[in-house]
Amino acid sequence: MSLRFMTVLAAAGSLALSAACSRDSSPLPVAPAPSESLRLEDVAASASAADSSGVRRSGSAPASNGGPRVTVTGNQRVINGGTLAVSISADAPFDSVYMFVGGRTLGLVGEFGGGIQGYYEIRLPSPRTSTSVLLTFPQDIALEQFDLQFAVGSPSGAIGPYSTLSTQVMQVGTGDIQVTLSWDTDADVDLHVVAPGGEEIYYGRRQASTGGQLDLDSNAGCNRDGVRNENITWPVGRAPRGRYTVRVDYWSNCGATQTNYTVLVNNGGDVQVLAGSFTGSGDRGGAGSGRTVTTFERTSGTAAVAGQALTAGAALDATKKLFVAPATAK
Ligand SMILES: [Ca+2]
Secondary structure: OOHHHHHHHHHHHHHHHHHHHHHOOOOOOOOOOOOOOOOHHHOOOEEEEOOEEOEEEOOOOOOOOOOOOEEEEOOOEEEOOOEEEEEEEEEEEEEEEEEEEEOOOOOOOOOEOOEOOOEEEEEEEEEEEEEEEEEEOOOOOOOOEEEEEEEEEOOOOOEOOOEEEEEEEEOOOOOOEEEEEEEOOOOEEEEEEEOOOOOEEEOOEOEOOOOOEEEEOOOHHHOOOOOOEEEEEEOOOOOEOEEEEEEEEEEEOOOOOEEEEEEEEEEOOEEEEEEEEEEOOOOOOOOOOOEEEEEEEEOOOEOOOOOOOOOOOHHHHHHHHHOOOOOOOO
C-alpha cells in the first residue's frame, strides 16, 4: 500500500469521524477527563505554615486513626497563579498537617484514594490547636473545581479525620508578570501596580499602554461578590523593563474587623509571596493610595513608557467605584 493511499484513508477516516460527531449533538455523559498524569503540584504548587514549609510526598495521604478533629475555613474561589490562606483549628493539639486534592474532581482518571496522587505534609515546630496554611496555585490549573482535604496529626502520631474545603477556579490572565492579591473578608481591598515610568494600574485605570491590565476586581464599593481575589498581568513579550511597585489598598472594611491578605508576584517565574493585614475603616483610595508591599525589577523587556501623571482625586475614584461592576467568573 502506498504512503499516499494510506494518507487518503486516514483523511477519509477522520472525515467520517467528524461527520458522526457533528450529527450527534447530545452532550457527553461526563466532562472530559483531565490528563491521567495530573499531579498534585499541577493543582497546588505549594503548601506551608508561617513557621514551616510543606513537603510534597508521593502516594496516599495517611489514613485517619482517631486523631484531632479539624474545622477548616477559607475562600471558595481561587485563581490560577494565586494564593489561598486556609485556617485550621482542632479540638486537640497537633504538630502536623496533611492535605491532598480530591472530592468533586469527577472524571479524573487514576484517582488515588479519592483524589490526585500525592499529598503535602507540614511538620510544625511545636504543637498548637490552630494554624493557617498558605497554598499557592500554578499559573495553569487544569480543573474547574476541586476539593482540598485537610487533616492534622497529634504529637503522638494519631491522624484525625479529613475535612473538606471545596473550591472553584476562576481563570485569569497570566504572562511575563502576574501579580495576584487574595484576602479573607468581604472588605474591598484593591491591588495597584505601578509600572516602570510611573503608569499605575488599579481599578480606576485597568488597562495600561504597555499591555498590563487588571482583569479581576472584587468587592468593588463593598458590593460583595465572594471572589476576594484581584489580578494584574502583562502578557508575554509586553512587560517593560525596570522597577515595579506593588501596593495594596484597604478601600473599605465593608464591616470587617480585620482583613488578612496575601500577594503573590510572579516575575517571569521568579515568585515571591507576601502577607499582611488591615484594620480600621479603609481610605477609599484612588491612584497613589495603598501600602507598598514589595518592589521588583524586570531586567529584560521593552523600554518603559513615559510616566503619566497620577491625577485622580479621591472623590472621583470613590464615585467611580459605585459604577465598577465586579468581575464575573469566566
Ligand atoms: Ca477591590
